[in-house]
Amino acid sequence: MSCNQKGFLLSFFFAFPLIFSFAFVASQCNKNPVIFNFGDSNSDTGGLAAALGLEFGYPNGRAFFHQPTGRPCDGRLVLDFLCENVKTKYLTPYLDSLEPNFTNGANFAISGSATLPEYQPFNLGVQFLQFRRFRNHSLELNSKGFTNLVKEEDFQNALYTIDIGQNDLSVAFNSLSYDDVIQKIPSFISEISDAMEGIYLLGGRKFWVHNTGPLGCLPEKLGTRKTNASDFDEHGCIKALNDGAKAFNSNLKDLCEQLRPQMKNSTIVYVDMYSIKYDLIANSASYGFKNPLMACCGYGGAPYNYDPNINCRDSGYNVCEQGSKYISWDGIHYTEAANAIVASKILSTNYSTPPLHFNFFCNSP
Ligand SMILES: *[C@@H]1O[C@H](CO)[C@@H](O)[C@H](O)[C@H]1NC(C)=O
Ligand SMILES: *[C@@H]1O[C@H](CO)[C@@H](O)[C@H](O)[C@H]1NC(C)=O
Ligand SMILES: *[C@@H]1O[C@H](CO)[C@@H](O)[C@H](O)[C@H]1NC(C)=O
Ligand SMILES: *[C@@H]1O[C@H](CO)[C@@H](O)[C@H](O)[C@H]1NC(C)=O
Numbered sequence: 001m002s003c004n005q006k007g008f009l010l011s012f013f014f015a016f017p018l019i020f021s022f023a024f025v026a027s028q029c030n031k032n033p034v035i036f037n038f039g040d041s042n043s044d045t046g047g048l049a050a051a052l053g054l055e056f057g058y059p060n061g062r063a064f065f066h067q068p069t070g071r072p073c074d075g076r077l078v079l080d081f082l083c084e085n086v087k088t089k090y091l092t093p094y095l096d097s098l099e100p101n102f103t104n105g106a107n108f109a110i111s112g113s114a115t116l117p118e119y120q121p122f123n124l125g126v127q128f129l130q131f132r133r134f135r136n137h138s139l140e141l142n143s144k145g146f147t148n149l150v151k152e153e154d155f156q157n158a159l160y161t162i163d164i165g166q167n168d169l170s171v172a173f174n175s176l177s178y179d180d181v182i183q184k185i186p187s188f189i190s191e192i193s194d195a196m197e198g199i200y201l202l203g204g205r206k207f208w209v210h211n212t213g214p215l216g217c218l219p220e221k222l223g224t225r226k227t228n229a230s231d232f233d234e235h236g237c238i239k240a241l242n243d244g245a246k247a248f249n250s251n252l253k254d255l256c257e258q259l260r261p262q263m264k265n266s267t268i269v270y271v272d273m274y275s276i277k278y279d280l281i282a283n284s285a286s287y288g289f290k291n292p293l294m295a296c297c298g299y300g301g302a303p304y305n306y307d308p309n310i311n312c313r314d315s316g317y318n319v320c321e322q323g324s325k326y327i328s329w330d331g332i333h334y335t336e337a338a339n340a341i342v343a344s345k346i347l348s349t350n351y352s353t354p355p356l357h358f359n360f361f362c363n364s365p
C-alpha cells in the first residue's frame with residue numbers, strides 16, 4: 001500500500017477550509033524510518049484478521065481503502081497517518097503471511113489486546129515475545145546473507161511505539177468498583193514497564209508512548225452502562241470512567257519519567273492522547289463534527305447508536321452517510337476523520353513530553 005497524502009490533504013482541507021490552518025506536511029528523514037508498534041485495536045492494521053481470520057468487514061475501510069483491511073475503522077488509523085508523515089509504508093502486521101514487507105518494521109498490535117492477563121494472546125507480553133523472535137530471526141537471516149530485512153542498526157535506530165491499556169480499563173470497569181479498578185492500575189503499568197525494559201535490553205532506544213483516551217466518552221460505554229444523571233460530566237461523558245483513564249495516565253507518565261534516567265541513552269516521548277481526544281469531543285462543532293457521542297456505524301439510533309448485540313460488522317447495523325461528521329466510527333473506535341485530526345495534533349508536538357517531533361528517530365545523525 002502506498003501513501004496517498006495528496007488525496008488526504010485535498011479532502012481534508014475541503015472539509016475544513018477555514019477552521020484549520022496547520023500544515024499537515026510530511027517531515028524529513030535522513031535514514032530509513034523503522035517502526036515497531038505494540039498495542040490494541042487503536043493501532044491494529046490487520047493483526048486480528050491475520051491471527052484469527054476474522055475480518056472487520058464492510059463498511060470498515062469504506063472511506064479510504066474502499067475495502068476492509070483488518071482495521072476497525074472506516075479508513076486510516078492514527079498510526080497510518082504517523083507513517084505517512086515520515087513517508088513510510090503502512091506497517092505490516094507481524095502475523096501477516098501473504099507478501100509481508102517488514103523492511104520498515106512490523107506491527108504487533110492486535111484488537112482486543114491488553115497488558116494483562118499474562119501469556120494470553122495477544123497481551124503486551126506476548127507481543128514483546130513475538131518481537132524478540134522477529135528480531136532474533138531477522139538477525140539470523142541477515143547473517144545468512146538475506147537482504148531486505150531489518151538490520152541490527154535498524155533495530156537500534158527504530159521507533160518503538162506503544163498504545164495499550166484501554167482494554168485493561170474497559171474490562172476492569174465492567175466488573176469492578178472504581179476503587180478496585182484504580183488498585184489494578186499499577187499492575188497494568190508494570191507490564192508496560194517490562195515490555196519497555198525488554199525492548200531496551202534488546203537495543204531499542206527510542207520510544208513513543210500514547211496514553212489512553214477518555215473511556216467514558218465512548219458510545220459503547222454510554223450505551224451499555226447503568227447510569228444516572230449525576231454520573232455525567234458537562235459534555236455527556238461518564239466521569240468515573242474518565243477519572244480511571246486519567247489515573248492510568250498519571251501512572252504511565254510517572255513510569256516514563258522513572259525510566260528516562262534508568263534506561264541510558266534512551267528517548268521516551270509520552271503523548272497525551274487523552275487531552276487530544278477529549279478536546280475533540282468537548283469542542284466537536286469547531287472541528288466540523290456533529291453528534292460527538294454517537295457511533296456512525298451501529299444500531300439503535302440516537303443518542304449513541306450502540307447496541308452490544310448488533311455491532312458495526314453484524315447484520316442489521318446501520319451506518320451514517322458521512323463518517324466525516326462523526327468522531328466515533330463503531331462505538332469504540334474513531335473515524336478516519338477524527339484520526340486525521342488526532343494525528344495532526346500529535347504532530348504539533350504540543351501534547352508530547354518532551355516536545356520532540358515525530359520524525360526525531362529517523363532524522364538524527
Ligand atoms: C518493501 O518495501 C521497501 C520500501 O520500504 C521497498 O523498497 C521494497 O522494494 C519492498 N519489497 C518488496 C518485496 O516489495
Ligand atoms: C535468540 O538468539 C540467540 C542466539 O543467536 C539464542 O541464544 C536465544 O535463545 C534466542 N532467543 C530467542 C527468544 O529465540
Ligand atoms: C447515581 O449513581 C451513583 C453511582 O454511580 C450513586 O452514588 C448515586 O447514589 C446514584 N444516584 C441516584 C439518584 O440513583
Ligand atoms: C550511550 O551512548 C554512548 C555514546 O554513544 C555510548 O558510548 C554508550 O555505550 C551508550 N550506553 C548505553 C547503555 O547505551
Ligand SMILES: *[C@@H]1O[C@H](CO)[C@@H](O)[C@H](O)[C@H]1NC(C)=O
Nearest residue numbers: 022344345346347348349350
Ligand atoms: C500548538 O501550540 C501553539 C502555541 O500554544 C498554538 O499556536 C498552536 O495552535 C497549537 N497547535 C495545535 C495543533 O494545537
